[in-house]
Amino acid sequence: MLKDITIGQYIARDSIIHALDARIKIMITTILIIALFTIDTFMGFGLFTAFVLGVILLSKISIKKVLKGLKPILILVLFTLFIHIFLTNGGEVLWSWKFISIESEGVYIGFFMVSRIFILILFTSLLTLTTSPLQLTDGIEYILSPLKRFGVPASELSMMMTIALRFIPTLLEEADKIMKAQQARGADFESGNLIQRAKSLIPLLVPLFISAFRRADDLALAMESRCYRGGEGRTRLHELEYKYYDFVALGMIIILAAAVSFY
């Protein structure tokens, strides 16, 4: 159940998308996300969706796998949709009952918001699916590094991200294990109303946090014993290196983004 979560997962493939420089991919994702919030036509969304599908194909990762990553956010999406449909006023009244009414503006905006969320999540999960966590954090560090002058600890931040990503699967596995152990003692995670279910999760969180802290302690020792002392003077196994196709990709994206935003 918890294992369905694909956020932060990386799937190694031999594809052009994987080969792109992490910094370029981060920049591209940022540009696309900004562009995403400027569009408000069906045409624009159609174009974006087609583009995302194209990228998925190029990345050689199965569409099913990518879409599976959307599952955990489904509730959030439905919630957004409801809020907009029922609470936004304006346009024609499509349906009404007592004080509730659905108006066309709400449906439009709801649809756009939902599409945005979907595409946004797809973009970011594509970024993590095709970029190894280390390259990703290196990329972020590199992009943030001009801010070091203003006291932003870019290297430390990126190290924290590396570690967080490393431990997501371990913690999920652990959560699974603890859940089973408590079920074996009669705990019930499946029935009852929402509040009861949320309450049954509390005994799950305590051992999970404790073990996370214990891990953090152990890990800090292990890192220190391997001479970790912050970003100062560290070198890299994989130095990031731009190639010609990185710039080609970036150029294409800027044109695409400009095109959809201005029409």
Next chain:
Amino acid sequence: MLIELINVSHVYQDENNVKALKNINLEINKGEFIGIVGHTGSGKSTLVQLFNGLIIPSSGTVKINGKNITNEKSNLKETRRHVGLVFQYPEHQLFEETVYQDIAFGPKNLGLNKDEIQARVNEVMELVGLDYDEFKARSPFNLSGGQQRKVAIAGVLALKPDVLVLDEPSAGLDPQGRKQLAELLQYLYQELEMTIILISHRMEEIAELSSRVIVMHQGEIVIDDNPVEVFSKEQKLHKLSLDLPQITEILHRLDERGLKVNTSLFSVSEASAEIIKALRSK
């Protein structure tokens, strides 16, 4: 029949689709002490999670006390109170503020009233050898590793299961902790007549405690017999990359070299006596 598996197979549904169990048929009777051994990844943990419905097999039937638990999901809670399961490193799963509350978690879920709960906690703490008054109010996190393990086992015993399943309960314990655990299991088995199912990598433990040994290999049961028989199959066990208990290994080696000894002894003192006898009569 307490537990019955009929043609059970299980595949974990993920990217690897590992076939963890293949066509298992197994009957476990009341009052047995079963030892399960096998190479890492052979399916031991998967197998025992079938016994209380934590895993519903991909195909086949699991019956507990004659009741089929594979299709009717509703009564799993009832099943779980008959079959208590202690996972590996159970002390990592402690969560309440006091030892008392942690042990009471199971009985509370069973819906017992306050007095009943207290009686049970009292009883199981005595069973595992934790003094009630000394430990009830202490935080489980400030205990030694061995004591934490006892609290965790007490938490499962508090369900009063008919069957107690333990997945590598002695991993990481020091010699004294292991000895105390073995004594506890022996007591539960002999005095309280519980059915015990023990997974362990320590052949010494399995050989000394169990009345029946199941050997798993790549998702299948390859040997199912009494310990004397199982540990006489030295060649076969080695092929499955399993060892004999070390003391039995010594007896086998001496036997091969022509010192006639009874090779089916599992305790060091008995085996030593046997060797002395053999040497004297040479």
Next chain:
Amino acid sequence: MSLIEISGVDFLYQNENSNRPALQNINLQIEAGDFAVIIGSNGSGKSTLAKLLNVLLTPSTGEIFVDGLNTNNPDNTWKIRQKVGMVFQNPDNQLVASMVEDDVAFGPENLGIPSQEIRQRVDKSLEMVGMSGFQKFAPHKLSGGQKQRVAIAGVIAMEPDCIVLDEPTAMLDPQGRKEVMETVEYLNKEKGITVVHITHFMEEAVDADKVIVMNQGEILHKGTPKTIFRLVKQLKEINLDIPVAVEVAEYLRQENINIPDILSIDELVEALC
């Protein structure tokens, strides 16, 4: 001078639950190339001693020299940590990165080694621990024994003189334990790396050059495995296991059967037949 020299060391944890020093009057030398094994019951101070060797802790009194460098001098800290690598008990809590090769590279990266050389060191270290070909694997997809060997590779990649292993086999199954011990023995015998190995498994101590027995913060005995495991009664008193073969030999001696000092099953069988 020995590779590691510990003289007159006490250690007291500076917090509330420490009324008794964790270590008292420790004196110990470990020679370059040694395979030293430390045994002792829970809480006897083994891990504390290990952490002192790697400057994760410094002595409250006394001195420790690693290759002539005093651990009390803060200027030496990083040099010593490069010379003495540590491997810990829980394989899940010491791997930093999401990919095996990145994890092995972590140490050399911290040392500021150029990237081509890191590449070579990573591949060489993984080969030494028998994990070539696992470069791109995620740690959570490996077995316990494999994780521990990756952790060892991560230490080897820093080219240390000595590795300190704090119960690296405690959480492993027999197969994983065998893999790890074979790796450690190979590194010691073939590559000349000094090993300090802490364990509860007595079988892992029988091939050592030196066995150190700790109890309640003190070194109770030290010597070759043969001299140590002759002390059957004393070891049992402080709650330690004894190799089975030694125990059998002891039973035989009590019955006045003459048996030379033996440690392993092989030696016992040889002595009896």
